[in-house]
Amino acid sequence: MVRAGRGGVSSEFDKIALIERWLTGSEKRAPGIRIGIGDDAAVLSSRGPLVWTIDAQVDNVHFRDDWLAWEDIGYRATQAAISDIAAMGARPLAALASLALPAHFSDAKLERLVRGQAEAAHRSACPLIGGNLARASELSITTTVLGHAKKPLLRSGARPGDELWLIGEVGAAALGLAALERRVRPSRALKSCIARWRRPEPRLAEGLQLRGRARAAIDVSDGLAGDAAHIAAASGVRVLFDESLLLAALPPHLLEGAAELDLDPLTVALRGGEDYALLASGAAARRPRAAVPIGRVERGKGVYLQRGRRHLPLSGSFDHFSMRAPAPRAHAGKKK
Amino acid sequence: MVRAGRGGVSSEFDKIALIERWLTGSEKRAPGIRIGIGDDAAVLSSRGPLVWTIDAQVDNVHFRDDWLAWEDIGYRATQAAISDIAAMGARPLAALASLALPAHFSDAKLERLVRGQAEAAHRSACPLIGGNLARASELSITTTVLGHAKKPLLRSGARPGDELWLIGEVGAAALGLAALERRVRPSRALKSCIARWRRPEPRLAEGLQLRGRARAAIDVSDGLAGDAAHIAAASGVRVLFDESLLLAALPPHLLEGAAELDLDPLTVALRGGEDYALLASGAAARRPRAAVPIGRVERGKGVYLQRGRRHLPLSGSFDHFSMRAPAPRAHAGKKK
Numbered sequence: 001m002v003r004a005g006r007g008g009v010s011s012e013f014d015k016i017a018l019i020e021r022w023l024t025g026s027e028k029r030a031p032g033i034r035i036g037i038g039d040d041a042a043v044l045s046s047r048g049p050l051v052w053t054i055d056a057q058v059d060n061v062h063f064r065d066d067w068l069a070w071e072d073i074g075y076r077a078t079q080a081a082i083s084d085i086a087a088m089g090a091r092p093l094a095a096l097a098s099l100a101l102p103a104h105f106s107d108a109k110l111e112r113l114v115r116g117q118a119e120a121a122h123r124s125a126c127p128l129i130g131g132n133l134a135r136a137s138e139l140s141i142t143t144t145v146l147g148h149a150k151k152p153l154l155r156s157g158a159r160p161g162d163e164l165w166l167i168g169e170v171g172a173a174a175l176g177l178a179a180l181e182r183r184v185r186p187s188r189a190l191k192s193c194i195a196r197w198r199r200p201e202p203r204l205a206e207g208l209q210l211r212g213r214a215r216a217a218i219d220v221s222d223g224l225a226g227d228a229a230h231i232a233a234a235s236g237v238r239v240l241f242d243e244s245l246l247l248a249a250l251p252p253h254l255l256e257g258a259a260e261l262d263l264d265p266l267t268v269a270l271r272g273g274e275d276y277a278l279l280a281s282g283a284a285a286r287r288p289r290a291a292v293p294i295g296r297v298e299r300g301k302g303v304y305l306q307r308g309r310r311h312l313p314l315s316g317s318f319d320h321f322s323m324r325a326p327a328p329r330a331h332a333g334k335k336k
Numbered sequence: 337m338v339r340a341g342r343g344g345v346s347s348e349f350d351k352i353a354l355i356e357r358w359l360t361g362s363e364k365r366a367p368g369i370r371i372g373i374g375d376d377a378a379v380l381s382s383r384g385p386l387v388w389t390i391d392a393q394v395d396n397v398h399f400r401d402d403w404l405a406w407e408d409i410g411y412r413a414t415q416a417a418i419s420d421i422a423a424m425g426a427r428p429l430a431a432l433a434s435l436a437l438p439a440h441f442s443d444a445k446l447e448r449l450v451r452g453q454a455e456a457a458h459r460s461a462c463p464l465i466g467g468n469l470a471r472a473s474e475l476s477i478t479t480t481v482l483g484h485a486k487k488p489l490l491r492s493g494a495r496p497g498d499e500l501w502l503i504g505e506v507g508a509a510a511l512g513l514a515a516l517e518r519r520v521r522p523s524r525a526l527k528s529c530i531a532r533w534r535r536p537e538p539r540l541a542e543g544l545q546l547r548g549r550a551r552a553a554i555d556v557s558d559g560l561a562g563d564a565a566h567i568a569a570a571s572g573v574r575v576l577f578d579e580s581l582l583l584a585a586l587p588p589h590l591l592e593g594a595a596e597l598d599l600d601p602l603t604v605a606l607r608g609g610e611d612y613a614l615l616a617s618g619a620a621a622r623r624p625r626a627a628v629p630i631g632r633v634e635r636g637k638g639v640y641l642q643r644g645r646r647h648l649p650l651s652g653s654f655d656h657f658s659m660r661a662p663a664p665r666a667h668a669g670k671k672k
Contacts (some may be wrong), residue, residue, distance in 0.1 A: 034385065035490065038570065040423040040554060041389035041481075043488050046382045053377035054432040054480055056470040087376040098478045134392040137474055142434045144390055144480040145377075152379045154371065218376060224657065234374060322601045 015133060022114040023121075023128055027070065031314035036129035037269055044094060044146070045051040051147045053084035061137040067180045070109050073199045074116025074141065079200050080221065081143035082124045086207035087219035090149035096133060097143045100136035113141075151211065153280070158216035160299045162281035165214065165291035167206045169205030170224045171265065173197040174272030175257045189256035200276045204232060207278060209288040214280035225270045225314040228303045231280055238300030239281075241270070241314070243307045246294045264318055268307070270314060345579070351469060354443060358450040358460050359457075359464055369430055372465035380430060380465075387483045389420035395475040403516045408534045410452025410477065415536050417479035418460045418559065419612040422543035423555035427484035428462030433479045436472035449477075460540060487547065489616070494552035494571035496635045498617035501550065501627035502585055503542045506560045507601065509533040510608030511593045513560070518597065525592035536612045543614060545624040551618035561606040561650040563615055564639045574636030575617075577606070577650070579643045582630045606650060 020037045035043035057063060057077040065073065078095065097117060101110065120126040126145060154159050175194035181184050186194060202219070210217055216235055220227045228239040243266065250265055258265035281297050295306070304311040346461035356373045389603055393399060393413040401409065414431065421428050433453060437446065458465040462481060512529035515522050522530060538555070546553055552571055556563045564575040579602065594601035617633050631642070640647040 035488070039488075039491050040420040041387040041423075041426070041483070041488070042386060043485075044386045046384075048382075050380045050382050050386075050482075051377040052380060052430075052432060052466075052480075052482070054434045054466075054468050054478070056434045056468055056472075056478065057437055058436055058470050058472045060473070061471045080473050084376040088379075090377070094388075096388060096480065098390045098392045098393055100392055100476060100478075130388075130390075132390050132392055132478075133392050134476075135397045136392075136394045136476060137396070138472060140436060140472060140476065142390070142392065142436075142468075142478040144388075144432065146388070146482075147377070149379075152371070152375075152377070155375050196647075 001128070010034060015107065015110065018111065021113050022111055022258070025120050039062045042094070042096060042130045046093070046148070048148055048150055049152065050093070051085060051088040051090045051149055051152050052144070053081060053094065054144040055081035055084065056140055056142040056144065064135060068198055071116035073218050074113040075120045076200055077141035078117045078120035078128070078143055078200065079124065079202050080276065081145045082126050082204070083200070083202035083219040083221065085126070085145050085147035086202040086204045087153065087217050087278055088147065088149055089151070089153035089207050089211045089214070090147035091208065091216065092124055092204065093144055093146040093148055094127050094129045095121060095145045097128060097131040097141060098134065099131065100134045100138070100140045102137060102139060103135060105139065124202060135322035139281045147159050147293045153207070153210055153214055153217040155216055155218050155231050155234035157282040158231050158237050158239070158297045160237055160297055162215055162297035163284045163287060163293045164239060164241065164295035164297060165280045165282065165287060166277060167210070167274060167290050168277030169251050169254070169278060170220050170253050170275050170277045171250065171269035171272035173274040175261065175263070175268050178261055178263065179213065179257065184261070187257070187260055189253040190260060192253040196275055200274060203278045206290040209290055210278070210280055213286040213288050214282040217278055217280040219271045220275060220279055222242065222278045223271045223273045225303055227273070228314070231279065231281065232301055232303055236301070238298040240298055240311065241295040241303070241305045243305055249292045249294055351443065351446065354447065355450050358447055359454050365424070367573065369463060369465050378430070378432060378466045378624045382429070382484070382545045384484055384486055385488065386429070387421060387426045387485055388480070389426040390478060390480040391417035391420065392476055392478040406448035407455065410449040411456045412534065412536055413455045413477035414456035414479055415460065415538050416612065417481045418456070418462050418540070419536070419538035419555040419557065421483035421567055422538040422540045423483050423489065423553050423614055424483065424485055425487070425489035425543050425550070425553065426483035426545065428460055428540065429482040429484055430463050430465045431457060431479055431481045433464060434470065434478060435467065436470045436474070436476045437472060438473060438475060441475065459566055460538060460672050462662035489543070489550055489553040491548055491552055491554050491567050491570035494567050494573050494575070494617040495632045496573055496633055498551055498633040499620045499629045499632035500575060500624060501616045501623060502613060502630045503546070503616065503626050504539050504611060504613030505587050505590070506611050507586065507590050507605035507608035507611040508614045509536060511590060511597065511599070512600065513595065519634060520597070523592070523596055525589040526596060528589040529593045532611055533565040536610060538612050539614045542626040545626055546614070546616055549622040549624050550618040553614055553616040556611060556615055557609045559607045559609045561639055562617065563609070564650070567615065567617065568637055568639055571642055572637070574634045575631065575639045575669060576634055576647065577631040577639070577641045579641055585628045585630055610671050615645065
């Protein structure tokens with residue numbers, strides 16, 4: 001399954017041997033993994049339902065190598081994929097990664113990239129057991145992850161009356177990226193935000209806590225409002241953020257950092273992804289410790305922000321707002 | 337798990353809805369598939385050992401869109417990944433695909449690409465149940481496939497005394513590609529070769545026939561000699577092709593087509609990949625009907641071609657031969 005791309009075979013084969021070494025070998029002894037790198041496919045034992053995802057990170061789209069160390073690039077690509085497993089309330093089983101590498105990409109860079117992948121895999125207890133090498137003109141990392149969950153948490157389970165829960169934080173990673181884009185000298189608050197963009201952590205333990213408690217869950221990768229729209233659509237409900245609850249849930253480094261960059265922290269939080277927080281819904285009485293209530297689920301459709309008595313729509317045109325824009329304008333949304 | 341890349345969210349979401357339609361919906365009713373497109377991850381039921389692979393096809397590296405219809409590009413990317421499952425003697429369970437698409441890539445092209453993927457998935461009884469969308473400057477398709485096999489066939493099982501078996505044909509796809517590269521007006525023979533390059537078929541039924549018969553197997557994607565080297569290295573043996581047996585195994589369209597292009601058919605066969613034949617080894621008495629003997633496994637290491645009484649090395653420098661080169665030169669290889 002680790003396989004050289006067409007052409008350049010001998011050096012690709014050498015790369016595979018190097019990658020196997022960099023991955024530390026521990027992956028072969030992980031439970032459930034019978035065969036790792038070195039055959040046409042990996043072999044796993046499995047019992048019970050599997051959850052399975054694939055995620056890609058592309059140079060100059062999902063990352064920029066002048067803002068990230070190669071270790072960070074490998075780390076975040078791996079954690080981003082594993083986050084989908086967290087959102088299903090599942091436990092990771094293993095991962096495979098396909099690396100598309102430019103011809104000039106040095107083994108030294110590759111080592112740093114793979115060591116970052118291995119570090120993430122180790123941290124998430126999700127052994128990286130193989131993959132694929134291909135040539136490309138731009139670097140990309142595509143990671144597929146398998147996990148176990150007896151009753152996977154879906155996007156479609158939200159019901160009117162549910163509380164809306166945030167697990168982890170949103171907006172800091174987007175703010176960190178904004179700080180890098182503007183080349184500001186980062187304050188302590190912005191440094192925290194940049195660190196969160198560089199080294200996201202999937203909420204695996206918290207995802208497991210949601211089992212039997214949440215009715216629906218998703219990981220926040222496209223932005224809080226956008227991912228809430230997925231829950232709303234899949235569940236056939238309206239998702240309503242409560243502005244004061246959401247503001248209260250924002251961490252100090254987000255508030256301070258947003259002020260320094262002259263951005264609206266609420267808009268940053270609603271649009272920000274890549275912190276890999278979890279957004280879930282469930283009965284208030286069953287809210288787990290790690291979850292912070294930030295709104296509720298109602299009959300209807302779409303995603304709204306409740307500001308006092310007004311309901312401001314966050315779907316559709318909100319999508320085209322920039323983070324610099326003022327908070328979303330009032331709209332004749334239905335009142336509760 | 338089907339997920340929009342960063343930015344361009346609304347049109348990405350539309351694309352996902354379209355893709356779901358193009359995939360025909362049958363994938364949700366396939367056995368073992370509980371949840372397909374539309375959540376953070378797919379959900380599957382599984383019993384017994386799983387085999388798992390990932391494979392990438394990149395524009396201008398693995399394919400060129402002026403030589404392939406978009407349907408062909410989707411088709412061959414899917415079949416290439418499924419071929420690894422065939423090589424494990426396994427039955428496909430399902431596939432996920434990550435599409436990296438340039439910003440200008442039209443929905444019309446995307447439809448043709450996805451319909452090609454769906455056609456391959458249907459033909460190989462391997463439902464495509466989800467995936468990921470990302471932006472990129474170059475098009476690539478990364479496919480991950482899960483399969484079931486009680487006793488997966490590995491590369492490492494070959495033993496001295498085994499017969500070497502070819503299942504399917506080798507060289508025709510490479511010759512078809514050469515015909516396209518030279519822009520010749522293709523004869524009937526070359527048209528057959530081009531068709532094999534455009535629409536490869538994984539040898540799934542034959543792979544299942546190898547169970548309990550072959551000791552080792554690999555699919556031929558990097559070239560017959562190169563993939564034999566994987567078996568030799570993994571099994572700690574020497575693989576010896578018999579020139580006369582291999583020549584006898586070459587189909588008429590390969591012999592005719594090679595003559596038209598002034599290429600050595602044996603070299604084309606030894607170097608050619610992308611037909612997705614299977615190369616296996618096992619006891620002569622257990623050879624299945626679909627397998628043609630083309631050599632044997634001995635003590636030692638490396639890959640050799642037996643020509644009369646001489647053993648010509650096919651590893652190392654052979655790698656740099658062009659298909660135009662004369663047959664590999666004599667070498668003081670060990671005699672049998």
